[in-house]
Amino acid sequence: MRMAIAQYYPGSSVLHHFDPRAKIVAVTVVAVALFTRDAFRALAVYAALAAIGLVLSRVPPVWFWRGLRPVLWLIVLTFIAQVLFVPGEAFFRLGPIGLSWRGLELAGYLSLRLVVLVLVGSLLTLTTSPISLTDGLAWLTRPLRALRVPTEELALMVTIALRFIPTLLVELEAIMRAQRARGADFSHGGPVRRARSLVPVLVPLFVVSFRRADDLALAMEARCYVPGVRRSRLHPLRSGWADAVLLALVAAAVLAASLI
Amino acid sequence: MTRLIDIQDLRFTYAGGTEALAGVDLRVAAGEFIAVVGANGSGKSTLARLLGGLECPSAAAQAVVCGHDLLTHTGRMAARRDVGVLFQDPENQFVGSNVEEDLAFGPENLGWSPERIQSRVDELLAAFGLEDLRTREPHLLSGGQKQRTALAGVLALPRRVLVLDEPTAMLDPAGREEVLRAVGGLRRDELAVVYVTQEMDEVAEARRVVALRAGRVAFDGPPPALFADAALVGELSLGVPVPAEVALELDHRGRSLGTLPLTLDALTAALAGSRTS
């Protein structure tokens, strides 16, 4: 039930073994660089990078497809919008709407760029476990502690929230079934009616969750958790030369893309 | 034997005004395994939390656990180190993303080195039969497995007192057996165990039972002495096994069997005995 955009595919490929911090930096850099220069050749470099990553990850392609599916509508919409509304020499007319080669070119470029962006993002989430991702982000955002942002505590919160998602989903399903057994109907009616029909589901879910949170906080305190105190990790992040290579590769790609 | 729990006239009132403990006395020495019983609202869970340094007593003549004064903040924080508490709900104690991570949670909080944490985690996995579940995620574990993990996690840090607050209440019979077996393996000379329950048959393991009623101690002695008092057992509204229920019903109807039998063997023997007398 989880969206493939944030889904983790366990494995032992080269990409799986990179330090999450290196991966996060790499993906962020590529994502930003994608939007700094509008040229097919630059895009081709990043597309090639994504393709190589896809192969090296040893994740079945269907998972990347699942990541693209939710944004397919956006890609198609962008394509159509550019094709139809960009001014230029038309080679086909249908009343006031004309299709130009330039529109086609722009549409293709923007759509492809979106695809590459999603693929690169999927590469990160498919090859990095949620815990590693959280740990990596926590480390990278540590400078924010100077601004009194509790990065460690937030990271722990995210990890715990992720751990409880399957539990909440099971809970949600049980509550929906119970209310359905009492005649509740979640699928009919306009938006207002449907929103109101969710009250018998959301209220219990919230109540259960708050109770859980209370219990969990107590259990954590019983195991000597103190917010603000520095915690160690069972599996601390350890980077190596491979991560340096990854970052160097990405830097080279960005350089190449800006010079082509 | 060192006295690990030394409590006199402990009182606790909730913010809303409900008085949960109205003056409890409790002394437990190292190596003791005591059961604490009582109906809902008798103050058992509150006592468990106070012993673990998780709540501040409203008042007490004396409230010392493992040498720490529960009336002070530092004392309570120190008590959390020495006293482990296992709660009822297996789901709401599972912090980590998988078994291994959950076992590591306590040691991580104390800043242990990764190597030390790993070796302790390996020990616990072996000691509690959890090796096959090392990387299992919580939603794929049964209630019994989660509760065993929680118990192991609580014991990851060296404890001098272990408090278990109705650990089997939410488990099915298989899970209950798993956890009872794990708890049974915990008897050690230096450890004091306080086992809170509402089920009479879980009391049999203990050599001493403390019964709470309306925030006070109604009984403190060996289980057989409690079982002999059918009236008191009835008043305490405890969960009694069927043989004991039959004996209680007979008692209501004027036929007393003496000591309350917990097993069918004891019941049949008592019936045979009382017929001849």
Next chain:
Amino acid sequence: MSGLAGIHVACRALSFAYVEGDRSIPAVNEVWLEAAPGSSTALLGPSGSGKSTLLLLLRGLLEADAGTVELDGVAPGAAGYPALQRSVGLVFQQAERQLFAASARDDVAFGPRQLGWPESDVEQAVAESLERVGLPMQRFGERHPYSLSGGEQRRLALAGVLAMRPRALLLDEPFVSLDPGARRVLAAVLDGLRDAGLTLILATHDVDQAWALCDGRIVLAGGRVAAAGGWEFEAGGEETLRAHCLRTPSLVELWRRLGRPVAEAPRTPAAAAEALL
């Protein structure tokens, strides 16, 4: 409940498997079940044996992969089927988790209102069902559900189902995690419902509770029926129970040990005491 007879609940060769990604996990495998109108049947079996899934299928909340569920002899697709389906009440595990309204009466009224009844009928149904579960309207009607104890909340959830005037009642582990006092009260309520003529199907792992409340039992193991019909203790029925890690009901065992005819074994400790006087 007034005047409505229990319906006949049956399923034939019912099969269902959960689909997770590309895996198919069979939960119920070719199950045949017959529950006569007004009968009470225990659905016994360990966790994961398919009890909850079977109840969901009987109520029509899950669509079977194969086989049919017949209610009062009417098969799915026939004209009267949806109405019959609505007359099957299902009380989920930890049913109190479904409470959401601001007052007890509002929560109980949810079901009848969804069924489109006129408000006067709704009010009557709510008052009747609150009375039935021991939470009379005068004392409990305006109470906020979360201010009630665990046992009261569970009975309130039961009232919510009873308010829809079901003619069959399916209960999924209604006694789990209730304290002993609450268990006793709930058992009495279910006793009353059985006497009122509802067809009861009770999924439980508590053999003694099942013995006290049900005329017959079905043992599920791995999604299949291992034994069905009345309680049989002479003709090897006991072996079936033991083979699936279920013990013989304590009172049956007691009667056997006392040399009394097992067929006359009492259902409750009170009845046992009466017979032993």
